[in-house]
Amino acid sequence: MDKVDVIIAGGGLAGLSCAYELADSGMTVIVLERGDFSGSKNVTGGRIYLAPLRNYLPDLWKAAPLERHVTKEFITLLGDNNSTTFEFYGDRFNREPYPSYTILRAKFDRWLADLVSEKGVFVIPQKNVKGLIKEGEKVVGVKTEDEEIGADCVVAADGILSFLAEKAGLRQPFKPQHFALGFKEVIALNSNIIEDRFRLGEKEGAAQLFVGTLTKGIMGGGFLYTNQESLSLGIVVGIHSLNQREPREEVYKFLDEFKDRPEIKNLTKGGEVIEYSAHLISEGGIHNKPKVYGDGILITGDAAGLGLNMLVTVRGMEYAMVSGVLAGRTIKMAKEKNDFSASTLAYYEKLLNESFILKEMSNYQKTLSILENERLFSTYPQAISDLFEKVMRVDENPKESLYKTVSQELKKNFFNLQTFKDWLQFRKI
Amino acid sequence: MKITEKLALDAFKNDKDTHITLDQKICHTCKERFCIYACPANLYSLNEKGEMGVEFAGCLECGTCQIACIYGSVKWEYPRSGFGVQYRFG
Numbered sequence A: 001m002d003k004v005d006v007i008i009a010g011g012g013l014a015g016l017s018c019a020y021e022l023a024d025s026g027m028t029v030i031v032l033e034r035g036d037f038s039g040s041k042n043v044t045g046g047r048i049y050l051a052p053l054r055n056y057l058p059d060l061w062k063a064a065p066l067e068r069h070v071t072k073e074f075i076t077l078l079g080d081n082n083s084t085t086f087e088f089y090g091d092r093f094n095r096e097p098y099p100s101y102t103i104l105r106a107k108f109d110r111w112l113a114d115l116v117s118e119k120g121v122f123v124i125p126q127k128n129v130k131g132l133i134k135e136g137e138k139v140v141g142v143k144t145e146d147e148e149i150g151a152d153c154v155v156a157a158d159g160i161l162s163f164l165a166e167k168a169g170l171r172q173p174f175k176p177q178h179f180a181l182g183f184k185e186v187i188a189l190n191s192n193i194i195e196d197r198f199r200l201g202e203k204e205g206a207a208q209l210f211v212g213t214l215t216k217g218i219m220g221g222g223f224l225y226t227n228q229e230s231l232s233l234g235i236v237v238g239i240h241s242l243n244q245r246e247p248r249e250e251v252y253k254f255l256d257e258f259k260d261r262p263e264i265k266n267l268t269k270g271g272e273v274i275e276y277s278a279h280l281i282s283e284g285g286i287h288n289k290p291k292v293y294g295d296g297i298l299i300t301g302d303a304a305g306l307g308l309n310m311l312v313t314v315r316g317m318e319y320a321m322v323s324g325v326l327a328g329r330t331i332k333m334a335k336e337k338n339d340f341s342a343s344t345l346a347y348y349e350k351l352l353n354e355s356f357i358l359k360e361m362s363n364y365q366k367t368l369s370i371l372e373n374e375r376l377f378s379t380y381p382q383a384i385s386d387l388f389e390k391v392m393r394v395d396e397n398p399k400e401s402l403y404k405t406v407s408q409e410l411k412k413n414f415f416n417l418q419t420f421k422d423w424l425q426f427r428k429i
Numbered sequence B: 001m002k003i004t005e006k007l008a009l010d011a012f013k014n015d016k017d018t019h020i021t022l023d024q025k026i027c028h029t030c031k032e033r034f035c036i037y038a039c040p041a042n043l044y045s046l047n048e049k050g051e052m053g054v055e056f057a058g059c060l061e062c063g064t065c066q067i068a069c070i071y072g073s074v075k076w077e078y079p080r081s082g083f084g085v086q087y088r089f090g
Helices: A013-022 A105-118 A163-167 A191-198 A239-244 A252-259 A262-268 A317-337 A342-354 A356-363 A367-371 A379-392 A402-413 A417-426 B003-009 B024-029 B034-038 B064-068
Strands: A002-009 A029-032 A047-049 A069-078 A083-089 A100-102 A122-124 A131-135 A138-143 A148-156 A179-188 A204-212 A220-226 A230-238 A272-282 A297-299 B011-013 B020-022 B044-046 B052-054 B074-076 B084-086
Touching: A002 A013, A002 A138, A013 A029, A013 A105, A013 A148, A013 A317, A047 A317, A069 A100, A069 A379, A083 A379, A100 A204, A105 A122, A131 A148, A131 A163, A148 A163, A148 A317, A163 A297, A179 A239, A179 A252, A179 B064, A191 A262, A204 A379, A230 A239, A230 A252, A230 A262, A239 B034, A239 B064, A252 A262, A272 B003, A272 B064, A297 A317, A297 A342, A317 A342, A317 A356, A342 A356, A367 A417, A379 A402, B020 B024, B020 B052, B034 B044, B034 B064, B064 B074
Parallel strands: A002 A029, A002 A148, A029 A122, A069 A204, A148 A297
Antiparallel strands: A047 A100, A069 A083, A131 A138, A138 A148, A179 A230, A179 A272, A204 A220, A220 A230, B011 B084, B020 B074, B044 B052
């Protein structure tokens, strides 16, 4: 059996960031990627926040193939046949170093894999890791479809379905409550048209979130991100919430109905759909995180359940990259001691706990329970849009005073015991 | 745009063997058919004999069916190296 110092299973953001951290350590590091190239199996909504990453990966971003830096944030509350949009622009978002960018993973991950390869790490595509080789409890290597490779340390960076974390006995059985499904279309559109439609400067980007009737009471929402020459338009739904919904309806149809809304149609007009993709999102929160280390193994990124629904954004990519870096630092330390036992690798968990990742996951630990409130995804977006409609609409009848219109609507939809109870809940967000 | 037309936009390299297997005994007792409603590629359907089937060739490899099926009928693994969907944008 061939042996290397470190095997990283999975060439996505977590695995490649770990490889980047280890690149100049003198250790032999290989990354095994199941796709034809890094990124070919990966999907994001998406946007990436660079501010938290710059502390850990300061030199990476100048040449990185990112799409547009986000300067505008839209939040749209969708009713059945109306909607209310809040638009935010910030000078701070439009000043270097830009805090967040839209991103396409097939492009970005592939670039990062090339960069890591240039630094001396072997990134091997079309290598699906099928299992772990163990001596007792200790992980001593991996099995691919055609060979066995030994290592001092294995890094499971094999994504949200992590079969390796399962095989290492570190992961709990899957529950629908802990996952959401995201699916999207990439729609090609000329960059001038994108800038005109969203009123953006050159290379500036917009991020738009939608909550309301598009998910038909199911926990979730819609998203739209402007890439350089395309839009990413999609929907996220909680799987447990989807399973519970009556009457049953195929979820893929939601995106077509969403696209048919005038609010969306006018933004995507003339665009050509060039890809349809889907991916799971980790929403189990801090309490359902697997154990992230064992004898000879570390778990990173999605595989470690490092994802978070913050209501106004979903986080995961920064967590993947930083957990990869922290795993790399742990491995360097373990190499110095020449000890890859669980007690030494426990240092990784300490680093994670001290990082922004676990602090954020702790700060948002109650959000998940609030997201189970169906009214958040149906009643309230509808009521707010109905309120605006009443205020703005002029018809054949004499118009009531503004105060009366507003107070009637508020009384009808918001001044009741249910809303008061919900409000008490929402304070936990 | 039909879902089959959307899937036709993606680059697939299909293996001859499926990476998704179903336990028909479990499927037989299932009333809810979570898989049908949850699959974003609409790959699950009942055949004329009332058996659940899955068209693995258009799989987007999200794994949602495996999570949505709370009865544990869906056995899902990654396609063999070099096969399955190859995203060009992601």
